[in-house]
Amino acid sequence: xxxxxxxxVHAGQEPDAGTGAVxxxxxxxxxxxxxxxxxxxxxxxxxxxxxxxxxxxxxLLADLDGGVAAYSFASGLAAEDALLRAYLEPGARVVMGNxxxxxxxxxxxxxxxxWGVQLVVVDMSDVDAVRGALEGAPAKTVLWVETPTNxxxxxxxxxxxxxxxxxxxxxxxxxxxxxxxxxxxxxxLGADAVVYSTTKYLGGHSDVVGGAVVLADEAxxxxxxxxxxxxxxxxxxxxxxxxxxxIKTLAVRMERHxxxxxxxxxxLVGAPGVExxxxxxxxxxxxxxxxxxxxxxxxxxLSLSLSGGAAAAKRFAESTEVFTLxxxxxxxxxxxxxxxxxxxxxxxxxxxxxxxxxxxxxxxIEDAGDLVADLRQALTR
Ligand SMILES: *Cc1c(COP(=O)(O)O)cnc(C)c1O
Numbered sequence: 001x002x003x004x005x006x007x008x009v010h011a012g013q014e015p016d017a018g019t020g021a022v023x024x025x026x027x028x029x030x031x032x033x034x035x036x037x038x039x040x041x042x043x044x045x046x047x048x049x050x051x052x053x054x055x056x057x058x059x060l061l062a063d064l065d066g067g068v069a070a071y072s073f074a075s076g077l078a079a080e081d082a083l084l085r086a087y088l089e090p091g092a093r094v095v096m097g098n099x100x101x102x103x104x105x106x107x108x109x110x111x112x113x114x115w116g117v118q119l120v121v122v123d124m125s126d127v128d129a130v131r132g133a134l135e136g137a138p139a140k141t142v143l144w145v146e147t148p149t150n151x152x153x154x155x156x157x158x159x160x161x162x163x164x165x166x167x168x169x170x171x172x173x174x175x176x177x178x179x180x181x182x183x184x185x186x187x188x189l190g191a192d193a194v195v196y197s198t199t200k201y202l203g204g205h206s207d208v209v210g211g212a213v214v215l216a217d218e219a220x221x222x223x224x225x226x227x228x229x230x231x232x233x234x235x236x237x238x239x240x241x242x243x244x245x246x247i248k249t250l251a252v253r254m255e256r257h258x259x260x261x262x263x264x265x266x267x268l269v270g271a272p273g274v275e276x277x278x279x280x281x282x283x284x285x286x287x288x289x290x291x292x293x294x295x296x297x298x299x300x301x302l303s304l305s306l307s308g309g310a311a312a313a314k315r316f317a318e319s320t321e322v323f324t325l326x327x328x329x330x331x332x333x334x335x336x337x338x339x340x341x342x343x344x345x346x347x348x349x350x351x352x353x354x355x356x357x358x359x360x361x362x363x364x365i366e367d368a369g370d371l372v373a374d375l376r377q378a379l380t381r
Contacts, residue, residue, distance in 0.1 A: 004181075008251055047237070053241055058072055069224075072211070073210065075210060076197025077107055077211065082231065083213045083224055085231075091117075095120045097146055098121050099146075101177070104144070125156060134165065137168045141171070142171050143165035143170040158184075158189040177196050177330075178301055183297060192220070193217075194213070195212070200331075206328060259368070260364070261281065262298065264302065266282070273312060274305075275307040276305045277304045313358065323336040328362070329362035332366075335361070338358075340358065
C-alpha cells in the first residue's frame with residue numbers, strides 16, 4: 001500500500017476479525033468488559049481514553065499525512081486547542097498570519113492570550129515580517145501557517161517557512177484544512193504538526209463536525225494524546241465513522257473539486273460585474289508558482305470581488321440556485337458565502353477583516369457546466 005488513494009481506502013480499516021465484516025463495526029460503547037480487575041481484552045477500558053472506531057480513523061489520518069500519530073477531536077478548534085495547550089506555556093508566543101481562519105485567531109486571542117501567551121499577527125507572505133515576528137522568540141514559540149488562506153486564497157511557502165521557523169527554534173504547524181492531505185503534505189515539506197477541521201474536505205459531505213492533529217514527533221504526540229484523554233474533547237464513534245467513510249473518496253473528490261473550481265475560476269475571469277478572481281490555479285495569482293510546487297492541484301475554494309461593491313456582492317450571494325448560501329466548505333455540494341457578514345463576521349474591525357466586496361465559493365462536485373451557468377445567471381441579476 002504505497003499510493004494515497006489505496007491508503008485512503010484501507011489504512012486502519014481491516015475487516016472485522018470476529019465476523020469478517022468488510023466494514024469494521026461502529027463501536028458505540030462507553031465502556032469495555034474486563035475479564036478480571038484491570039484485565040482488558042483488547043486494551044480498551046473507557047471510550048474517552050480509547051475506542052476502536054476512533055482508533056481506526058486516527059490510524060488512517062496518521063498514515064495519509066505520514067505522521068507518527070494522529071488524534072481526532074470533536075471539532076477543528078478542539079484539535080487546535082489541544083495541540084496548542086500541549087505545547088505552549090505562559091510566556092510562549094504564537095505567530096500567525098493576518099488571514100488565518102477567524103476562529104483560530106479568536107481561540108488564541110481570547111483563550112490562550114489570557115493564559116499568558118503572546119500573539120503576533122503578520123503577513124505570512126512577507127518573509128522579513130515573519131523573521132521579525134520570530135526575533136527574540138521564547139523557547140516555546142509556534143509558527144502557525146495556513147495555506148491556502150480563507151477567503152483570499154493566499155499561498156504561503158510551507159518549506160520556506162518551516163526552515164525559517166526551525167532556525168528560530170519554533171514549532172511549525174500547518175492548518176491543512178483547505179488543501180486536505182491529498183493535495184498537500186506539510187510534514188514532508190518540513191512542518192512539525194498538521195491540523196484539520198475534518199468537518200470540511202476530509203468528512204466531505206457536510207454531515208459531521210470534527211478535527212484532527214497529525215504529528216511528526218513522538219514526544220509531542222504523547223502530550224496531545226494526554227490532552228485528548230485528559231481534557232476529553234474526543235470525536236464520538238459515529239462521527240469518527242462518518243469521517244472515515246468520507247476519507248475513502250477523498251482522492252476522487254479532490255480531483256473533481258479542483259477541476260470544477262478551475263473551470264469556474266476561468267469562467268469568472270472577465271465576466272460582467274466581476275472585478276477579480278482569487279484562485280491559485282490561475283496563472284496570474286501571486287501564489288500560483290508556490291502552489292504548483294507544493295500542491296497536487298489547486299483545490300475547490302475560490303473567491304471573487306464584485307465591481308459593484310458590497311451591495312452587488314450580497315445580491316450575487318443571494319441569487320444562486322445550485323450554490324447554496326451557507327457557511328462552511330469542503331462538502332460535495334457547492335456553497336456560496338459572503339465572508340464579511342458570515343464566516344468572518346467575528347473578525348470585523350480586527351487586522352483579519354475581509355473586504356466587503358468579496359464572495360467566497362466552495363465548489364462542489366456537481367456538473368461544472370451547471371455550476372458555471374448558475375453563477376452566470378446570478379451575475380446578471
Ligand atoms: C472550519 C475551519 C476551522 C475550524 O474547524 P471547526 O471544525 O469548525 O471547529 C479551522 N481552520 C480552517 C481553515 C477552517 O476552515
